[in-house]
Amino acid sequence: MTETPAIHDQAAADAGMRARRRKFWRNNQGPLLAVLSISLSLVFWQVASTFWFDPFLVPPPSVVARAAWPMIQSGEIFNDVWISMTRVLVGFISGSAVAIVVGVLIGRIKVLHHLLDPVIELLRYLSPTAMIPIAVIWFGIGEMSKYFLIFWGTLFIVLVNTVAGVWRTPIARQRAAECMGVNRFEIFFLIVIPSATPYIVTGMRVAMASSFMSIIPAEILAADSGIGYLLQKSSMLLQTDKIFVALITICVLGFMTDRVFRLLVDKTLSRFTSSTSI
Amino acid sequence: MLEVRNLRKVYGEEPGGYVALEGISIDIAAGEFLCLLGPSGCGKSTLLNILAGFEEVSAGSVMFDGRPVKGADRDRMMFFQDAGSALLPWLTVEENVRFALRARRVPRSQWDDIITRYLSMVDLNNHRTKFPAELSGGMRQRLQIARALAVEPRVLLMDEPFAALDAMIRRRMHAILTDIWQRSGQTIVFVTHDIAEAIALADRIAIMSVGPCSSFMKIMDVKGARPRDMGDPASSAMFAEIERLLTPEIRRSEERLG
Numbered sequence A: 001m002t003e004t005p006a007i008h009d010q011a012a013a014d015a016g017m018r019a020r021r022r023k024f025w026r027n028n029q030g031p032l033l034a035v036l037s038i039s040l041s042l043v044f045w046q047v048a049s050t051f052w053f054d055p056f057l058v059p060p061p062s063v064v065a066r067a068a069w070p071m072i073q074s075g076e077i078f079n080d081v082w083i084s085m086t087r088v089l090v091g092f093i094s095g096s097a098v099a100i101v102v103g104v105l106i107g108r109i110k111v112l113h114h115l116l117d118p119v120i121e122l123l124r125y126l127s128p129t130a131m132i133p134i135a136v137i138w139f140g141i142g143e144m145s146k147y148f149l150i151f152w153g154t155l156f157i158v159l160v161n162t163v164a165g166v167w168r169t170p171i172a173r174q175r176a177a178e179c180m181g182v183n184r185f186e187i188f189f190l191i192v193i194p195s196a197t198p199y200i201v202t203g204m205r206v207a208m209a210s211s212f213m214s215i216i217p218a219e220i221l222a223a224d225s226g227i228g229y230l231l232q233k234s235s236m237l238l239q240t241d242k243i244f245v246a247l248i249t250i251c252v253l254g255f256m257t258d259r260v261f262r263l264l265v266d267k268t269l270s271r272f273t274s275s276t277s278i
Numbered sequence B: 001m002l003e004v005r006n007l008r009k010v011y012g013e014e015p016g017g018y019v020a021l022e023g024i025s026i027d028i029a030a031g032e033f034l035c036l037l038g039p040s041g042c043g044k045s046t047l048l049n050i051l052a053g054f055e056e057v058s059a060g061s062v063m064f065d066g067r068p069v070k071g072a073d074r075d076r077m078m079f080f081q082d083a084g085s086a087l088l089p090w091l092t093v094e095e096n097v098r099f100a101l102r103a104r105r106v107p108r109s110q111w112d113d114i115i116t117r118y119l120s121m122v123d124l125n126n127h128r129t130k131f132p133a134e135l136s137g138g139m140r141q142r143l144q145i146a147r148a149l150a151v152e153p154r155v156l157l158m159d160e161p162f163a164a165l166d167a168m169i170r171r172r173m174h175a176i177l178t179d180i181w182q183r184s185g186q187t188i189v190f191v192t193h194d195i196a197e198a199i200a201l202a203d204r205i206a207i208m209s210v211g212p213c214s215s216f217m218k219i220m221d222v223k224g225a226r227p228r229d230m231g232d233p234a235s236s237a238m239f240a241e242i243e244r245l246l247t248p249e250i251r252r253s254e255e256r257l258g
């Protein structure tokens, strides 16, 4: 008689707890699974390199962490990160700026399109990697050659997307503005560029990722600093643990830069990027 | 005010291209309410685009106030069939209307009044801060109507503006449009494929045949004071007559589609 309510309370409390847990799970499913995904991969990697692979060829995470620690403490790795990042950003920003201006003009001016498109269509198959040898001769192994290579890679990606964005501006949108007395020059800035913004941003995201891919070969072949150079140097010295530190650094760096870029876009351009698809 | 003479419109190269319109002639008087009525694909939007100045004629002429139409101008405001792409998706409901007022150089002090008046008219005043993507299809059409009316153009070219609205709102929009038109003396060219809508609104109805080489089969005067009731004998007689004209046309277009 006296026990029944207690059991009852206990059951209710359990049910409440279960409900709370379910709610927590529902609300945080994405992040929780992301943490799980990374942790499981690390565990798998640790087990695999301990029991299956030669730990020299595939050093386990624990060894990589041990190699990374002094590099972090001395600031050596940050130095390389900083150098590579600067190269990527300078090339990326200048490349995007030129690509947007030229792309918008090509998209609007037919003669310019016919004049430049054949050249662009040919040149865009020259990846930054293909341009490394000539860049070294033109600019040496200093910063300029790296800026150029990233600029080169960014230029064509953003350019092609910008032109596409300009072309896909709904004709009705421009015509509606014409009816209101907006002149051609204003239509360019008030209608066409905002309409093309989602395409430009997409192009820039792709270009950003590709910049991270191209900076590495550029630094491997033609630099004495940066993450790519760290890779190259570690490879010569057969320091596989340091190679893995460099590889992981590239992953983290690329990921973080993309997130920061998206955050900036969301903060400043969300009007243009989120509501455009009706 | 708008004079169309022997208009011909071909899409593509002249021999072999698609002849959308052929031998279209009509005089549209200032202050007139003209409806263009015809089966889907007959060239109503094409004709409206030509009147607006967006498309060039292949032959014939279009004159506005005695001058040939060359490009769009601010006297002729178009309401587009596809409201989604005509609105500016990065601006809110009220900003879309404000954009038009600013472009028209309407004095800033009047903006708030005008925006409130026209948004209330189309029942969107409670949705002022929403973006077009957050509106239903019918709401987007109503926003475009508010925007087109707010700039008070001399000529309104409307391409099926009420097509996505339910019957109730549609009747109200008819009353509003008639009211605005009667008070403002605007000229309206109104495209529809709804016979009853044409009879309810128009001074004249131009009935178009199916393409290719679509032209006016008949231009009918609509008599009777507004609001017009579909139940009264004159209206229902007219409805029947137009239906008789259009039914074989629609059958022809269906046959062509296979």
Ligand SMILES: Nc1ncnc2c1ncn2[C@@H]1O[C@H](COP(=O)(O)OP(=O)(O)OP(=O)(O)O)[C@@H](O)[C@H]1O
Binding pocket: B011, B012, B018, B020, B038, B039, B040, B041, B042, B043, B044, B045, B046, B047, B081, B193, B211
């Ligand atoms: N840009 C274009 N290029 C080629 N053909 C076109 C073009 N625009 C329209 N047409 C053709 O012209 C004809 C008339 O089209 P239009 O859009 O004017 O029809 P509509 O009467 O407005 O039809 P709906 O009632 O369905 O809107 C159609 O056969 C269409 O295929």
Ligand SMILES: [Mg+2]
Binding pocket: B044, B045, B046, B081, B159
């Ligand atoms: Mg149409």
